[in-house]
Amino acid sequence: MDGQVVAAFGRHFEVETADGGIVACVTRGKKGGVACGDRLRIEMTGPAQGVIKSIEPRASLLFRSDEFREKIIAANVTQIIIVVAAQPSFYEDLVSRCLLAAEAAGLKALIILNKCDLEQETRAALAQLQLYRDLGYPLLTLSAKQDISPLRPYLRGETSVLVGQSGMGKSSIINALLPEVQAHTREISQALNSGKHTTTHARLYHLDGDSHIIDSPGLQEFGLAHVNAQDIAHAFVEFRPYLGGRCRFSNCRHLVEPGCALLEAAAAGKIDPRRLEIYRKLAG
Ligand SMILES: Nc1nc2c(ncn2[C@@H]2O[C@H](COP(=O)(O)OP(=O)(O)O)[C@@H](O)[C@H]2O)c(=O)[nH]1
Ligand SMILES: [Mg+2]
Ligand SMILES: [Zn+2]
Numbered sequence: 001m002d003g004q005v006v007a008a009f010g011r012h013f014e015v016e017t018a019d020g021g022i023v024a025c026v027t028r029g030k031k032g033g034v035a036c037g038d039r040l041r042i043e044m045t046g047p048a049q050g051v052i053k054s055i056e057p058r059a060s061l062l063f064r065s066d067e068f069r070e071k072i073i074a075a076n077v078t079q080i081i082i083v084v085a086a087q088p089s090f091y092e093d094l095v096s097r098c099l100l101a102a103e104a105a106g107l108k109a110l111i112i113l114n115k116c117d118l119e120q121e122t123r124a125a126l127a128q129l130q131l132y133r134d135l136g137y138p139l140l141t142l143s144a145k146q147d148i149s150p151l152r153p154y155l156r157g158e159t160s161v162l163v164g165q166s167g168m169g170k171s172s173i174i175n176a177l178l179p180e181v182q183a184h185t186r187e188i189s190q191a192l193n194s195g196k197h198t199t200t201h202a203r204l205y206h207l208d209g210d211s212h213i214i215d216s217p218g219l220q221e222f223g224l225a226h227v228n229a230q231d232i233a234h235a236f237v238e239f240r241p242y243l244g245g246r247c248r249f250s251n252c253r254h255l256v257e258p259g260c261a262l263l264e265a266a267a268a269g270k271i272d273p274r275r276l277e278i279y280r281k282l283a284g
Helices: 092-105 119-134 149-155 170-177 179-192 229-235 237-242 261-267 273-283
Strands: 002-009 012-017 022-027 039-046 049-055 061-065 070-075 079-085 108-114 139-141 159-163 202-208 211-215
Touching (some): 002 022, 012 049, 022 039, 061 092, 070 159, 070 202, 079 092, 092 229, 092 273, 108 119, 108 170, 159 170, 170 179, 170 211, 229 237, 237 261
Parallel strands (some): 022 049, 108 139
Antiparallel strands (some): 002 202, 012 022, 039 049, 061 070, 202 211
């Protein structure tokens, strides 16, 4: 039978089948690496229970990693939505890192500044985020509590994943988009008993036939150890004009080398120091 992972709890998964039914699945043996959004072949082992036989090839895979391990966030998404809010304060580094992960995975990116009903705090956050707007990333100010409608056009035809620190309002956004669905999925989860494994998990919701959205657990860090040095530089959209043989040395790492086109551009004020700093951390 074919299905799609709509919730991932470690080694336990809820898989939605073509008829809309939900099957509680496990992976056999130690096979890991199944993510929310994955399309699968499963084998039924009981009523509403099954095992995962194989994963279909993925159109995309979003993950983060440090030097020790990789953490898959979602599979088959087309867009990353980075959710920040003025309160509690957010780590700007994380915004850049999520954008880099989006570029490395070939995904669209959207930044949401949520809780814009908190007007004073929002003004300061907007000034901070102007950099990303200047880089060409869409930035939407939103109050999930007051009006979710400005977000809807961005979601049409996309499979989006909401990422960000906890407390920014990711789940509130889902709740505003799909007020009834959330309670309903909780009930199914309880009935299947798959919800007991952990409360922090990724879950996919259907907005319409070809628009879907994944809520993911809050993250504090976004390691990019899986992106190699060359791809990292290219993931900085504003670096691209200075890459590809513009430096004196063909193996330039753009860190300390003389005659580096990128460092010259930075010295001329064409690259924001915040971004260069992140690059140094990642490539150094
Ligand atoms: N003022 C305000 N608070 C919000 C808004 N959206 C979410 N919150 C609050 O922010 C807190 C965290 O929201 P939640 O959706 O759980 O964040 P998540 O951890 O990113 O999923 C909750 O107390 C929400 O009520 C908003 O638009 N305005
Ligand atoms: Mg949440
Ligand atoms: Zn260089």
